Structure formats: C-alpha cells, structure tokens
Amino acid sequence: MTFITPTRQLAINIETLVSDHPVDHVDPVTKKVTHPKEIALLEQLRMEIQSGRRPGGGSGSGSRSPVALGAVTLYNEIRESLNTAYISLTGKDDHAVSPEDKLRLWQKAAVSRGDDAITKCTKITAKWIEAINELISPETKLELVGACPACGNTHHTEEVDGEPTRNRALYATLAKAECRSCGAVWTSKEDKLMLARHLEGTT
Numbered sequence: 322m323t324f325i326t327p328t329r330q331l332a333i334n335i336e337t338l339v340s341d342h343p344v345d346h347v348d349p350v351t352k353k354v355t356h357p358k359e360i361a362l363l364e365q366l367r368m369e370i371q372s373g374r375r376p377g378g379g380s381g382s383g384s385r386s387p388v389a390l391g392a393v394t395l396y397n398e399i400r401e402s403l404n405t406a407y408i409s410l411t412g413k414d415d416h417a418v419s420p421e422d423k424l425r426l427w428q429k430a431a432v433s434r435g436d437d438a439i440t441k442c443t444k445i446t447a448k449w450i451e452a453i454n455e456l457i458s459p460e461t462k463l464e465l466v467g468a469c470p471a472c473g474n475t476h477h478t479e480e481v482d483g484e485p486t487r488n489r490a491l492y493a494t495l496a497k498a499e500c501r502s503c504g505a506v507w508t509s510k511e512d513k514l515m516l517a518r519h520l521e522g523t524t
C-alpha cells in the first residue's frame with residue numbers, strides 16, 4: 322500500500338481533468354498491463370457535447386443523444402462551480418479564462434489554505450471525475466446476488482453524500498467482478514466462472 326498525501330491526490334484529480342494522462346489498463350485476456358494515455362476528462366466531456374451537435378440521422382439541432390445532453394448539463398455544472406470559485410478567489414469573473422485555468426487556480430489556492438480546503442477541492446473534483454467517467458464510458462454494471470467468497474458479505478453499506486447507502490456487495494462489469502465490501506476482484510475468465518459457480522451454490 323502506498324500512502325497518497327491529500328495534496329498529491331488533489332494533484333492527480335486535477336491532472337485527470339485538465340491534462341492527457343496515463344492510465345493503467347489490464348488486458349482482460351492476456352493480463353498484460355499497459356499505460357495508454359487518456360485524453361483529459363474535461364476535453365472528453367467537450368468532445369461528447371460536440372459529437373451530440375453533429376447532424377446525423379436526427380432532425381437537425383433538435384436531436385441530441387441522451388449522453389450528449391447529460392454532457393451539456395454536467396459541463397455547465399462544472400463550469401458554474403469553477404466560475405463561483407474563481408469569483409470568490411479573484412473578486413471578478415473573467416470569461417476569457419478557461420475552466421482548466423480556473424481549476425488550476427482553485428487547486429493552488431486550496432493548497433495554500435491547507436487541509437480543509439484541499440479535502441473539499443479533492444472531494445468535488447473526484448465527484449466530477451466519477452460523473453464524467455460514468456457518462457462517457459457507460460459500463461453495464463450488474464448487481465450480483467449472493468455472498469462474496471472472500472469475505473462472506475452479501476451487502477455493503479457506505480456513505481453516499483452523507484447518507485448511508487446499502488448495496489449488494491458483489492457487482493460485475495464487462496471487465497471484472499468486484500466486492501464492494503472487501504475489494505476482492507475477479508478479472509480472468511476462469512476466476513469469473515469460479516465466482517459464478519460459487520454464487521450458484523449460495524443463492
């Protein structure tokens with residue numbers, strides 16, 4: 322386990338949002354780990370909005386994919402928050418300053434203010450990252466019924482926006498199955514099959 326300082330975590334979040342950055346990719350078949358570069362998430366969000374504006378099949382400007390509409394809403398929300406942060410830091414708004422630069426300024430101010438400001442900025446940017454990722458790569462998530470073979474839990478409770486939320490412990494995506502409770506992950510075909518057999522026995 323490597324410990325990441327709050328300042329470092331914030332820097333990672335900002336990097337993910339504003340710059341092209343390497344990501345870990347494990348090939349589901351060969352298990353080979355590579356580090357392809359991913360485009361900055363704010364840029365990807367704008368690309369998603371642009372793709373929704375392209376005419377094609379629909380009836381002109383009136384038709385947008387639900388994903389593109391979601392992208393517009395999310396992008397506006399992020400821009401609005403950044404404008405608010407920028408105004409409270411500088412006392413004025415400036416439309417010539419990009420959301421990226423406003424975000425960097427906010428990061429700098431948070432780091433100079435200390436822990437509470439850093440935590441707040443980290444939490445908000447983490448939320449944006451999650452929301453953008455969910456929007457641009459809608460991965461089918463299957464909730465699995467049964468007990469995790471690693472920890473035995475069937476459910477997992479965690480705080481979401483301050484509210485305790487109860488989910489099933491196990492879920493599966495195209496790439497993997499994972500336990501929310503203990504973090505066990507099943508990625509290979511054999512492992513997933515084993516998990517499936519285990520679940521058939523317990524449900």
Ligand SMILES: [Zn+2]
Nearest residue numbers: 469472500503
């Ligand atoms: Zn578990």
